[in-house]
Amino acid sequence: MRPALFGLFAVLTLGAAAPLPRDGGTPGNPQFEGADPHAMMIDGEMWVFPTGGPKDQTGTATGSWDADRFGAWSSRDLRHWTARGELIRRDQIKWIGDDGAREHFLWAPGVATRNGKYYLYYSVGPQNPTPSRIGVAVADRPQGPYRDSGKPLVTGGNGFEAIDPMVFVDPKTGVAYLYAGGSAGAKLRVWQMADDMMSVVREMPVATPKNFTEGAFVNYRAGTYYLSYSHGRFNGPDYSVHYATSSSPLGPWRYRGAILTSDAKHQGPGHHSIVPTPDGRTLIVYHRWEQRPGPAPFKGERVVAIDRLSYGKNGTILPVRMTDGAEAPTLAAR
Template sequence: MIFRNIYLQTLILLWILQVTLYSCKSEEKKEVKVRSETYSNPLEVQFGDPYVLDNGNGIYYMYGTGGGAKDGFSVYSSNNLIDWKYESQVYHGNTENSWNVGHFWAPEVYKINNKFYLFFSADWRNNPTKELENFRIGVAISDNPTGPFRDLTGEPLFDPGYPIIDANVFKDEDGQNYLFYSRVCYKHTVTSEIADWAKKEGLYDTIEESWVYGVKLKSDFKGIIGDPVVLLRPSEKINSKNAEWESKSVTSNEINRRWTEGSFTFKYKGIYYIMYSSNYYLGPNYAVGYATGSSPLGPFRKADNNPVLEKNTSSGGEVTGTGHNMVFSLNGGDNMYTVYHGRTKKSGLNRVVFLDELKILDDGKLIINGPTTDTTSIVWD
C-alpha cells in the first residue's frame, strides 16, 4: 500500500512537471514571435529630407521638406512605417510677425518631457545686405506631434555669422544635447587640391563648400553653449579615399560646389556615428557617407567604404539623388532602418521617400541595403 501511494505521488509530480515545462515552452515561443510586413520603395510620400519620430505608442510621424506645405511643414502618420496618412500642416511660417520668410527646409521633431520640439531651417527676415542665401535654424514647440507648433523664441536659435541649414539634435548618455548643422556653400570659397584641379581643367575658377559643425545645446533649446566646431568637410586631398565620390558635382561639371550636409548622429556600442550627404541635392550624384568618432564633437574619421548609399542606375536600377537620411531602431534593438529621399523615373524631379535596412557589422562597419525597389520586409523584434 505504501509503495502504491509513492507510485501515485510520483506520477502526479511528473504530470505537474510536464505541464510546467509545456507552459514555459509556450511562453518562450510567444516571446520570440516576430512581426514583419512586406513593402516596396518608394513609399507613397513626396518629401525631401524625411525625418521619422517614434511617438512611443505604436504611432510614427514623418516630417519633411515640401509635401504640400506652403511656408512651413506637414506631417504624415503611420502604425507600420509603410502606409502613411496625411495629417495636417503643423507649422506656418512667413507670417507678419515671424522671423522667417521663406525656404522652409529639413524639419526634425523630438519628443522631450511630453513636449514636441521642431528644429528647422528657413530664410531669416533680418537681411540688410540682401544676401541670396540667408538661412538660419529655428525651434518651435507643441503639445502634440501633429501641431500646431509655435516658435520658441521668435528668432533664430543663434547667429553664427553665416547661413546654416539641416539641424540635427543628439542627446548623449549624460543628458547633454548637441546640435549638428551645415554651413551652406554660399560665399564660402575654399582652397583644396580639387579646387586647384578644377581651375587647371578650365571648369571653375573657385569652389564653394558646405561643412558640418557641432555645438552643445542649452537644456531649454533657446541657445547654444560655447563655439561651434568643424566636424566634417569635403576631402581636401585629391587622392583621398572619399574625394572621388564627394566631388562628383565638380568633376562632372555640374556646379562649382562641394557639399557636406544633412548630417545625422547616433551612438552604437560606444561609437559615435555621423552620417552626411555630399554633392548637389538636385542632381543624380547626391549620396550618403559616414564617419566615426569617440565623442559627439569628434574628431571624426570618414569610413573607407563610403558612399554607403548612392544611385543604382549603373547596376540597372532607376533610383538617383539618394540622400539626407536618418536612422532609427525598432523597439530599441539592433533592428535598424534608414529613411531618406531619392528620385525615380516616375517621380521625375520630385523627391520621394525610401525605407531600407541599415546594419552595423561586428567590426563597426556600417552598410545600407539600398536603394531597393523590389519587394522587401520590415521586421519588428
C-alpha cells in the same frame, strides 16, 4: 538641401516636394513623395517630418503642397500612412521677415523630444540676398501645434549656411547638441543646447568631415558615435550618404566611406535619418529620384524611401541596398 539653388529647385520640384501617400496603403518603396525626411519612432509608430506641408488645413493628401508650412505622417506598418496635419506655418513665425528679404521658404525640419515636449528645428531661406537662419518651435504632441520661440536660433553668414538642423541628445551625458550647415559653404557647425532646448549655450569646436555637403545626422551605437551626412549636388547623380565615426559626439571624426549611392534605377539618395526600431532592427529613411542614370539637374519629384541598415561585426555600416515595392521593410505589429 542646397538653398543657394533654391530658386531653381522651387520651380522644378517644390510644389510636390512633400509627401502624398497612396490611399489604402502603399506597396512599399517608394513610400510617398517627399524630401529631407526626418524620421523617428514615437509610441510604436514611424513618424516622418519632411520639407513642405499640406495646403489643406485638415492634412488631407490633396497633392498640393508648399514650403510655407510643415506637416507630418505616421505609420505602424510602413504600408499605411496617417496624415498628421499642419505643424506650423510661415506666417506664425513673426521674426521671419526681419531680414528684409522678399521671399522666405521653410525646409529640412528636424524633431527632438525631451521632458515630455517636442521641438521642431527648421531652416529659413534662401541664403541670398540675406543669410539663411534656423528656428525652433515647441509643442506638447509630435503633431503640434508648434509654438515658435520668437527669434532665430542660429543665423548664417561669413561662408556658413544655417541649414539642415539636427539635434542629438547624447545618451551617455544627457547633453543636447545642434548640428547644422552645409551646401555652398559645406561647413559643419555644432552648438551645445540649453536645457530649454530652445536656445544655445555655446558653439563647440568640431572639424568638418571628409565629403560633407549637408544634412548631418548623428546616432549612437555600442560606444560609437556615427555622423552621417549627404554629399554632392542635391539634384544630381553624385548625391549620396557618407559617414564618419568617433568616440565622442564632437569628433575627431574618422571617415568611413559611402553607405547610400545611386544605382541603375534610383538617383541621388540622401538627406536621411537612421532609426532603430522596437524589434531591434535599424532603418534608414531618405529621399531619392526614381530614374535611371543621367546628367544633372534632375527634374520632377523626389520620393521618400525606407530601407534596412546593417552593421558589420567591427561596427562599420554596410552599404545600403535600395529596394522597390514589397521588398521594402515593414514594422511588426505591436
